[in-house]
Amino acid sequence: MSFALRAGETLGLVGESGSGKTTTCMSIVGLLPRAARIVGGSVLFEGEELTTKSQRELRAIRGRRIAMILQDPMASLNPLFTIFRQVAEPAFFHQRLRGRSLRSRVQHLLKAVRIPSPEWRMREYPHQMSGGMRQRIVGAIALAGGPSLVIADEPTTNLDVTIQAQYLDLLKDIQRETGVALIFVTHNLGIVAKMCDRVAVMYAGKIVEQAPVRELFDDPKHPYTRALLGSVPKLGNKDPLYAIPGQPPNLASLPSGCAFHPRCPEALPRCADEEPIDFHPGAGHAARCWRLDEHAAASHGRSHS
Amino acid sequence: MADRILEVRGLKKRFPARAGLFGRPRGWVKAVDGVDFAIHAGETLGLIGESGCGKTTTSKLILLQEPPTEGSIMFQGRDITGLAGAALMAYRRAVQVVFQDPFSSLSPRMRVEDIIAEPLEIHTDLERAAIRQRVAAVLELVGLPSDVAPLFPHEFSGGQRQRVAIARALATDTKLIVLDEPVSALDVSVRAQIINQLEHLQRTLGVSYLFIGHDLATVAHISHRIAVMYLGKIVEHADSDALCARPMHPYTKALFEAALPSHPDDRHAATAVAGEVPSAMNVPSGCRFHPRCPATMPICSQVEPVLQPRDGGGEVACHLY
Numbered sequence: 001m002s003f004a005l006r007a008g009e010t011l012g013l014v015g016e017s018g019s020g021k022t023t024t025c026m027s028i029v030g031l032l033p034r035a036a037r038i039v040g041g042s043v044l045f046e047g048e049e050l051t052t053k054s055q056r057e058l059r060a061i062r063g064r065r066i067a068m069i070l071q072d073p074m075a076s077l078n079p080l081f082t083i084f085r086q087v088a089e090p091a092f093f094h095q096r097l098r099g100r101s102l103r104s105r106v107q108h109l110l111k112a113v114r115i116p117s118p119e120w121r122m123r124e125y126p127h128q129m130s131g132g133m134r135q136r137i138v139g140a141i142a143l144a145g146g147p148s149l150v151i152a153d154e155p156t157t158n159l160d161v162t163i164q165a166q167y168l169d170l171l172k173d174i175q176r177e178t179g180v181a182l183i184f185v186t187h188n189l190g191i192v193a194k195m196c197d198r199v200a201v202m203y204a205g206k207i208v209e210q211a212p213v214r215e216l217f218d219d220p221k222h223p224y225t226r227a228l229l230g231s232v233p234k235l236g237n238k239d240p241l242y243a244i245p246g247q248p249p250n251l252a253s254l255p256s257g258c259a260f261h262p263r264c265p266e267a268l269p270r271c272a273d274e275e276p277i278d279f280h281p282g283a284g285h286a287a288r289c290w291r292l293d294e295h296a297a298a299s300h301g302r303s304h305s
Numbered sequence: 306m307a308d309r310i311l312e313v314r315g316l317k318k319r320f321p322a323r324a325g326l327f328g329r330p331r332g333w334v335k336a337v338d339g340v341d342f343a344i345h346a347g348e349t350l351g352l353i354g355e356s357g358c359g360k361t362t363t364s365k366l367i368l369l370q371e372p373p374t375e376g377s378i379m380f381q382g383r384d385i386t387g388l389a390g391a392a393l394m395a396y397r398r399a400v401q402v403v404f405q406d407p408f409s410s411l412s413p414r415m416r417v418e419d420i421i422a423e424p425l426e427i428h429t430d431l432e433r434a435a436i437r438q439r440v441a442a443v444l445e446l447v448g449l450p451s452d453v454a455p456l457f458p459h460e461f462s463g464g465q466r467q468r469v470a471i472a473r474a475l476a477t478d479t480k481l482i483v484l485d486e487p488v489s490a491l492d493v494s495v496r497a498q499i500i501n502q503l504e505h506l507q508r509t510l511g512v513s514y515l516f517i518g519h520d521l522a523t524v525a526h527i528s529h530r531i532a533v534m535y536l537g538k539i540v541e542h543a544d545s546d547a548l549c550a551r552p553m554h555p556y557t558k559a560l561f562e563a564a565l566p567s568h569p570d571d572r573h574a575a576t577a578v579a580g581e582v583p584s585a586m587n588v589p590s591g592c593r594f595h596p597r598c599p600a601t602m603p604i605c606s607q608v609e610p611v612l613q614p615r616d617g618g619g620e621v622a623c624h625l626y
Contacts, residue, residue, distance in 0.1 A: 016492040130581050160355035161519055162578050165563035187493050190522075190565025194572055213569045231497035233526035234567045236549050240504070241497035241526070247462045248492060 001207045002041070003200050007148060008175065010182040012192040012213070014228075015202030016248045021185045024202070025151045027051075028183075029066055030058040046148065064094040067142035071154040073134035076141075077126040083110075083137055084122035090144035109140040112177075114170060132163035136170065143174065153185040168194060189232055193217065198284070201225050204249050204259035211285040221279075221287040223266045258290070266291060309379075310481055310513045311367065311400075312343040316376035318362050322586055334585045336362040338537035339376070341612075344481065347507060349514040351528030351545065353521065353560070357582050359537040360517045364483045367515065368402055369393075381480075398428040401474035405486035407466035411458040417444075418454035421473045428477050443472040446510075448502055464495035468502070475506070481513045488523065500527055521564045525549050530619075533557045536585060536593040539612070543619025553621045555598045592624065600625060 001024070005011045015021045026032050028043050030050065043050040045066065050058070062068075067090075070076045077086060087106045091097045097105055110118035113136040126134055135155060142150050152171070156164040172195065175182060184195055192199050192213065200210045201224065209222040220226045230242030246263040249255055255262050261271040268290050279292035318337040321330035337359040344350045352360045365371045367378060369385065377384050385396050401424075404410040411420055421440045425431055431439065441451035447468040458466055467487060474482045484503070488496040504527060506512060518524040524531060525545050532542035533556065541554040552558045559578035566572050580597040583589060589596050595605035604624050612620040 016494055132581055160582070161521070162355065162559055162563045163581060166579075188565065189493075190567065193566045193569045217568050228493060231494055232567065233500070233520075233522040235522050235525055235561075235564065236546075238526060238546075240501055243497040243501050244494040245498075247464065248494065 001200075001202075001205075003207060003210060005149070005181050005183065005198075007181050008179040009198065010175065010184060010196045012196035012199040013183060013185045013202060014187065014189065014192055014199060016187055018248055018251060019202040020205040020251070021202055022153055023205075025068070025153055025183065025185055028151065029062050029068065030055065031062075060094075063090045063147075064145035065147050066149045066151065067145060067147040069135075069138050069142050069150060069152040069155045071157050073131065073138045073158070074126065076138050077134060079126055081125075082122065083124055083126070083129075087122065087137065087140050087144060090141060094145045105144075109144055110137075112143065112174065113137070113140045115140070132159055132167065135159060135167060139167075139170070139174070143178070143180075146178075147180060149181045149183070151183045151185070154187070156191070157188075171195070189229065201228070204254055205251055206259065206288065207286075208260065208289070209285075209287040211282070211287075215282060215285055219282075221281050221285070221292060222260075222289050223264050223291070224260050225287075227263075227265070258288070308346050309343045310346050310348075310381060311515075312379040313363075313367070314341050314377050314379070316340045316363065316366060316378065317374045318359075318366055318371060319374045332586050335537050335588060336585055337366065337373075338588070340534075340537070340539055342532050342539065342542065344513050344515060346480075346513055347511040348530070349507065349516050349528045351524035351531040352515060352517045352534060353519065353524045353531060354534035355519060355582050357536070357585060358534040359585070360534050361485060363534075364402070364485055364515065364517055368400065368483060369397070394428060398424070398477045399480040400483070401477070401479050401481075402483040402485065403467070403470045403474050403487045406490045407458075407463055407470050408490070410470055411466055413458055416455050416457055417461075417469050420458070420469060421454075421476050424473065424477050439476060440472075443475050446475060446506065447472045448498075462495070463491050464498055467491060467499055471499075471503070471506070475510070475512070479512055481515065483515045483517070485517045486519070487516075489518070489520070496523075503527065521560055522567070533560065536582065536588055538593065538622070540594065540623070541615070541619065541621040542612075543615060543617060543621075547617035547619060551617060553615050553626060554594075554623050555600050555625070556594045559597075559599075592622075 003011065013021045013024065027038050038051050084106055087109055088102050091102055091105045106122055107118045110122060115121050115133065115136060156167050159167060186192060196213050199213050199216045200207045203224050209225045216225065220229060227242060227244045231244060233241060244263055249259055257273045258271045258276050261267040271290055276288040276290045278286045278288055280286050281292055316337055317339055319333040319335050322332050322334050323330055340363060342350060352363065354360050366373050373386060378386055380396055388396055418440050421443060422436050425436050425439055440454055444451050444454065449465065449468050488499050491499060507514065516524060516527055528545045530542065531545050531548050532539045533554065535556050541557045552561050578597055591606040591608055592610050595601045602624060610622045610624050612622045613626065615621040615626065
């Protein structure tokens, strides 16, 4: 898989559980479990190759230039430390701030994520805060090093609807102010529609379609993307939903050819044997589907409609 | 849809908040604070609200997992709060539940056939062979082949497990199923399967649903009527179409504004409602939504609004109308 992200841009990484979204993010920051290896490819961040860096070098990048926001704020925060200590940590290590300047930096960060009365709140512990506030604290920690890329892995799944809307608006405001680039990992197409400039749809460890967000919603080229869009309930529309048959595949025993072909309503015979390559139906739009191979369909007469 | 299967009147549930395990109650958490609604035969009532609004407590009261503090629950015209013996068993047979997480709601040590047979063994005096037949029949109803009966839950995916949970709920002569966020834990592509299956079952069997959820689009899709809960009270209820066409209560509007767009062009400029749901221990005075309400008036902090008929059917509790 390959994708690129410009400064200040928001990329949505969409897929179901087990499609490899989180693994992709963890390999960017070099936090894969010991058993996993990056077997090929490269990760370039501001022109630097990350895959060949040592853990020591990566530590200087993580938290400072690339930060992460994870799904469960209670698991990312240490219940035994005050908010101050946790938000201060990146500024303490990376920017070597101490004393009063450290304290004012923490207050500034908490203000940026709209924590009311930060000078009081920073003396409290995570359990004294609501879920939405905890997730904002995690956001403050992510911003503490002044990163140019934030990877947000399903940051709002545990939040209530109105709190989710507040949090997403907050992230957008912060992005506008700081120009940080965002990778948004989610299974929710609504979040993509609200937040992202570009979308990459993942299925079984591969990006099957990538496009600017409007183009993806208006003119999806991959059958999986179309199916995903059709399976989401929309307000004011009570038609039966399109249900994708079957289950997402097990990554350890993938189907041959195109991994989606057993569930695909438009599969061609060749889909079962040949793995599709990227086709480019438009500028900045790529999809891995043999259906887009017009050249082959015309020259070999292989169109099976 | 004439006959009411379930009718709830003035339902209240309070829990004591204690300082320690044996301490005296410091106060009361009013989880459900005066709720009325009715569910008709073959109908789906959607109950929507954020965490802490009392939707799950309401479902526990209906399932008789908790006794209500006040109020009545009428099932087919009969108050069930004082039921005992055979009448209670008949109620438990007719009202079933499907929970959010099919990974924790099915016993990992029981075969699927035993999971589905359990309510039949408790509630009916069917023979072993008849039970097996019934198990195969409900498995087929929920779209699973009957040869999965001897398997264990871990051999199924999330969506299939949820089908097993629905099969168990349907096994007895079920009239009402409480669906507590039944698709929230499932993959996106599998959610549509389960929603379509639930709708199909309702059309063929005439079973009623109480669908509890927080995702507006999903609840609106499956429900005939929707009741919006905030801090233990229903603030607005109406036909699903009428409510979506014109939400009236500021909280309902806030939910609609917070709902995620289905297309990038629907990104609304409207800002999300401020603040968070207050604790059910200190409910705000007057209208419970007034500290967060963008349209609050002086009267709102003093007088609690009551439900009044709204345009397009249904009721709304707000001083604006």
